[in-house]
Amino acid sequence: MELICPAGTPAALRSAIDAGADAVYCGFNDETNARNFPGLNFSRDELRKGIAFAHSRGARILVAINTFPRASSVALWQRAVDDAVDAGADALIVADIGLMDYVARRHPNQRLHVSVQAAAANPDAIAFYVETFGARRVVLPRVLSVSEIAEITREAGCETEVFVFGGLCVMAEGRCSLSSYATGKSPNMQGVCSPASHVAYKETAQGTTSRLGGFTINRFAPQEAAGYPTLCKGRFSTEHGDGYIFEDPVSLDATTLLAGLRTAGVAALKIEGRQRGRAYIESVVRHFRRALDTLVDGCEADVGSLKPFTEGQASTVGAYRKTCGDRLRSAMNERSPDAT
Amino acid sequence: MQLSLGPVLYNWAPERWRDFYFRIADEAPVDVVSVGEIVCSKRSPFFAEHLPDVIERLQHAGKQVLLGSLILVSLRRERRQTEELCAGEGTLVEVNDLTCLKSIKGRPHAIGPFVNIYNETSAAFHVQQGAARICLPPELPISSAAVIAATVPEAVIEMFAFGRVPLAISARCYHARLHKLSKDNCRFVCEQDPDGLALKTLDQQDFLTINGVQTLSHACTNLIGEIDALRKAGIGSLRLSPQDCDMVEVAKTFRDVLDGRRSAEGASGRLSELYPGAAFANGFVRGQPGFSFA
Numbered sequence: 001m002e003l004i005c006p007a008g009t010p011a012a013l014r015s016a017i018d019a020g021a022d023a024v025y026c027g028f029n030d031e032t033n034a035r036n037f038p039g040l041n042f043s044r045d046e047l048r049k050g051i052a053f054a055h056s057r058g059a060r061i062l063v064a065i066n067t068f069p070r071a072s073s074v075a076l077w078q079r080a081v082d083d084a085v086d087a088g089a090d091a092l093i094v095a096d097i098g099l100m101d102y103v104a105r106r107h108p109n110q111r112l113h114v115s116v117q118a119a120a121a122n123p124d125a126i127a128f129y130v131e132t133f134g135a136r137r138v139v140l141p142r143v144l145s146v147s148e149i150a151e152i153t154r155e156a157g158c159e160t161e162v163f164v165f166g167g168l169c170v171m172a173e174g175r176c177s178l179s180s181y182a183t184g185k186s187p188n189m190q191g192v193c194s195p196a197s198h199v200a201y202k203e204t205a206q207g208t209t210s211r212l213g214g215f216t217i218n219r220f221a222p223q224e225a226a227g228y229p230t231l232c233k234g235r236f237s238t239e240h241g242d243g244y245i246f247e248d249p250v251s252l253d254a255t256t257l258l259a260g261l262r263t264a265g266v267a268a269l270k271i272e273g274r275q276r277g278r279a280y281i282e283s284v285v286r287h288f289r290r291a292l293d294t295l296v297d298g299c300e301a302d303v304g305s306l307k308p309f310t311e312g313q314a315s316t317v318g319a320y321r322k323t324c325g326d327r328l329r330s331a332m333n334e335r336s337p338d339a340t
Numbered sequence: 341m342q343l344s345l346g347p348v349l350y351n352w353a354p355e356r357w358r359d360f361y362f363r364i365a366d367e368a369p370v371d372v373v374s375v376g377e378i379v380c381s382k383r384s385p386f387f388a389e390h391l392p393d394v395i396e397r398l399q400h401a402g403k404q405v406l407l408g409s410l411i412l413v414s415l416r417r418e419r420r421q422t423e424e425l426c427a428g429e430g431t432l433v434e435v436n437d438l439t440c441l442k443s444i445k446g447r448p449h450a451i452g453p454f455v456n457i458y459n460e461t462s463a464a465f466h467v468q469q470g471a472a473r474i475c476l477p478p479e480l481p482i483s484s485a486a487v488i489a490a491t492v493p494e495a496v497i498e499m500f501a502f503g504r505v506p507l508a509i510s511a512r513c514y515h516a517r518l519h520k521l522s523k524d525n526c527r528f529v530c531e532q533d534p535d536g537l538a539l540k541t542l543d544q545q546d547f548l549t550i551n552g553v554q555t556l557s558h559a560c561t562n563l564i565g566e567i568d569a570l571r572k573a574g575i576g577s578l579r580l581s582p583q584d585c586d587m588v589e590v591a592k593t594f595r596d597v598l599d600g601r602r603s604a605e606g607a608s609g610r611l612s613e614l615y616p617g618a619a620f621a622n623g624f625v626r627g628q629p630g631f632s633f634a
Contacts, residue, residue: 068458071484097438098461119456120438122413124423128442143511148414171508171555172412174456177479178507178548181557181630184623186479188456209542213629216541232508236547237540240518245539245550246510319511
């Protein structure tokens with residue numbers, strides 16, 4: 001299985017490859033990619049140099065052009081495609097159907113991957129992308145179980161790639177407007193979710209309140225660490241109780257499922273986090289490199305060392321080990337400290 | 341400009357669901373009605389027995405009927421159901437997931453608001469595949485809608501004009517989770533909330549609405565004051581999404597404004613009476629946060 005690692009900067013790209021990445025994915029420093037954060041991502045020149053470095057080390061570069069082009073500005077996204085192809089990208093990761101059509105027509109020999117943002121969650125949807133655009137790989141959403149992944153991989157006419165570590169979307173990716181409802185900025189349009197520009201923390205005697213675009217997303221007791229207000233991982237209130245209604249602030253960590261994913265026929269494992277620093281990249285990539293190498297030797301993977309890099313210092317195997325009961329965690333019993 | 345009625349998104353009692361559509365057929369001044377369970381495949385069997393009668397009544401009343409496809413297709417059963425829907429002849433399918441395209445491409449169909457069409461090249465691609473109507477994603481600003489409408493004049497472009505906005509879909513059922521039930525053994529608890537389950541912030545500020553695997557806004561979209569701008573943008577149809585209020589009167593109110601019988605200001609007041617307690621929003625269409633109202 002190929003290990004695909006994130007890079008938000010040229011330094012992170014080099015770190016990822018040094019730490020054992022088979023491939024690195026990155027994007028241009030504009031709204032054409034889904035991690036459009038200030039100070040992050042690559043200029044044309046940086047991408048060209050990054051690709052040269054990767055190729056010299058036997059690694060590949062996948063360029064994510066995976067937001068949905070804004071009407072009347074489609075040329076900006078098409079230029080990103082042209083420039084990435086021109087720079088020698090090994091594959092393009094694309095979400096928008098019009099842009100996939102452009103890639104297939106203009107650059108028929110370019111390897112095309114279907115972004116997780118395209119929400120291809122079953123073999124029929126995948127078949128459409130393969131038949132229509134010649135897609136070679138699909139990145140599967142983080143809402144499937146390993147057995148579902150195995151079934152899809154068996155039937156899909158292309159390779160599958162799954163996330164093994166990092167942020168965990170509980171909503172179908174590419175189909176979520178929660179962030180734009182609260183802030184006007186969305187993953188699909190601006191490449192951001194719960195953007196820092198709309199975050200505020202308010203200190204009171206009872207603790208810290210985190211807010212996003214005018215809505216309270218969480219409230220922490222004085223001794224409790226205040227987490228980032230990612231909308232779907234907030235604490236909210238309903239007539240049935242308060243708590244983490246959608247998901248706890250946890251990260252995905254599928255280290256213990258690597259053997260199962262290999263048996264499922266998955267071609268590539270992806271680490272989320274182009275917005276994360278070099279320390280994260282180095283540690284997480286090294287961890288998975290080691291886990292994959294020992295997997296080949298038939299040993300159990302080393303687990304537990306990634307805690308500092310998870311959201312809320314907690315991790316989950318997410319939907320990958322989905323059974324009837326285990327999605328029902330303690331969420332509902334947890335009342336906010338000062339909620340009345 | 342046409343008025344269309346989107347599918348009922350909530351889990352209403354089957355008889356109530358049937359009677360709702362019978363009354364829509366008999367009394368509501370809408371041109372197009374999209375029917376079918378699109379949120380949760382587990383709910384579908386309850387409506388199946390009434391669906392043929394509902395379709396017949398609507399068609400007999402001169403409404404164009406669309407059959408909505410499931411938004412999130414994962415299980416083998418859901419794939420089969422989607423394929424059968426797309427294989428049918430006669431009634432136009434409203435595609436809510438690209439799963440449908442594998443079999444429906446090349447034949448006329450409609451596209452619902454759950455397919456990502458954000459720009460003119462994607463719209464043109466879908467029209468080429470056979471899309472005759474496109475309801476744009478609710479988060480799209482009117483500036484984008486205008487460009488799309490001008491690029492594909494052969495298709496009817498529709499905007500989401502009334503109702504809580506569907507914001508997200510998940511494999512996880514939040515109704516079941518809240519009731520400490522598994523999704524497979526959910527006991528259909530979502531039927532307790534015919535207008536969705538209110539989710540507030542810890543400060544008790546209204547925020548979102550839970551509907552099983554779907555999350556909607558708390559605020560109710562109200563584009564009745566935007567009708568002139570929508571007309572100028574080339575929008576050919578306005579979608580009204582059923583809420584637990586008098587949708588016949590809501591449709592009449594929109595029709596009155598479209599036909600110049602009522603002012604937008606007066607009509608908005610009328611909508612407040614028809615859907616008491618609703619907070620209105622039009623932020624998305626103005627390129628603002630979706631909850632806002634100007």
